[in-house]
Amino acid sequence: MLTDTHTHLYSDSFDDDRKEMIQRAMNNGVSRFFIPAIDSAYIPSMYQLEKDYPKQVFLMMGLHPTSVKDNYKEELAIVEEQFRNRNFFAVGEIGIDLYWDSSTLEIQKKAFKYQIQLSKKYKLPIVIHCRNAFEEVFEVLEEEKGADLFGIFHCFTGTKEQAQKAISYNMKLGIGGVVTFKNGKIDTFLNEIDIKHIVLETDSPYLSPVPYRGKRNESSYLTNICKKVSEIYTISEDEVARITTNNSKNVFGI
Template sequence: MIDTHAHIYAEEFDADRDDVVQRALAAGVEKILLPNIDLASIKPMLATEAAYPSVCRSMMGLHPCYVDGDVKDTLNEIHGWFDKHNFIAVGEIGIDLYWDKTYKAEQEYAFITQLNWAKERNLPVVIHTRDSIEETLSLLKKEQDGTLKGVFHCFGGSVEEAKAINELGFHLGIGGVSTFKNAGMDKVIPELDAKWLLLETDCPYLAPVPHRGKRNEPAYTALIVDRMAQYKETDSASLIEMTTRNAKALFSL
């Protein structure tokens, strides 16, 4: 399995990061992909990748929740990192209107700017959306020139939204939300085409049942794929094979 979205560089893992990685490997997770969020996360992310070079690979981007009035200066600094390090994706980027709409225009500017970095460098993008699927799809449609590819991480939307995302050539990251009783994913996942699916935890957030509300970790990827297999009335092994192949192709692993 590949956990395509994990923040194991976060301080929540400072006390037991080695154990977390060992549990992931023991559970069958062969790679853990690390999305960046802001300027402060770069150093711990790269240190984590350096500590586990055969397991962890990092991305570079500015998360929408960390966009503010200094967005241009922040983006310039983040963009400079692409010449210093080999990143597997531009991410995580996107639009988040859940907490605050103050910097909506700046979020859109950051999103479009980073989509263009992806085009220039032929890298996939990892997209975060919250209360913003329509805005995000609208901007993506305008920017899609046939070369953009990537994943809508932490997908918890409708079958119609999934189809709209797939039609633009983008994958769906399925995580712990798929196991939540009231999320409605038991109705959505059976309708999703497995060729567009990726596994992810988004740890330390959104731990799957039975760990909901506790710290999430990459080893729990196994719980997510088992629940997906149950919904799809298939076996976990075939879903693992498909999602791993999808992740390796998308991120050139």
């Protein structure tokens, strides 16, 4: 059994074949899909996915850093309202993204901290988005560290030292398609990180693994990521699936 700990199944990239795409993933042994939030515009689509696949789809709630704009306080109010109304399995995806717009750094940090506080209030993991912002993300985590801070460093693409630092804040490393890239670099040290700190993800429809790089990603390609990880750790794919799914259960509580 494989667990995709991060997949945007509601993306309009899947509008023409969503049902078939999800079935392909399930046929390939992917039986659990954790769905990150972006902003309030996607909430109805997330709920529809949960309704259509109640035993396979598990929802997060949060405000993505690239959606932190002038109206971020209104968006965060909606996030908090959602948590008051029902249960979720994580606060995510949240964090800091300086690739697209560095001018919003200060409000991104405020939104990140606010949502970490929500995670502590509801005793939930966080799922971190970090792009061109390791130093800034670590600065916030250092301020918030403690036994009540835990989660996943989604789409981890950093160095060995950054991996160890993320783990020191009770974060698992979300390993996706980048591990299959020739220039991805994380494959050069990943086997030095205990696999108990690893979970698998696709981030579909983004970051397709080899041999699909440059094309639309989908959750069925998690098997390609699992295969690469099995080669790195020199253990069977079944063992990778078992360990990483158990790791995801430890994070999400299900």
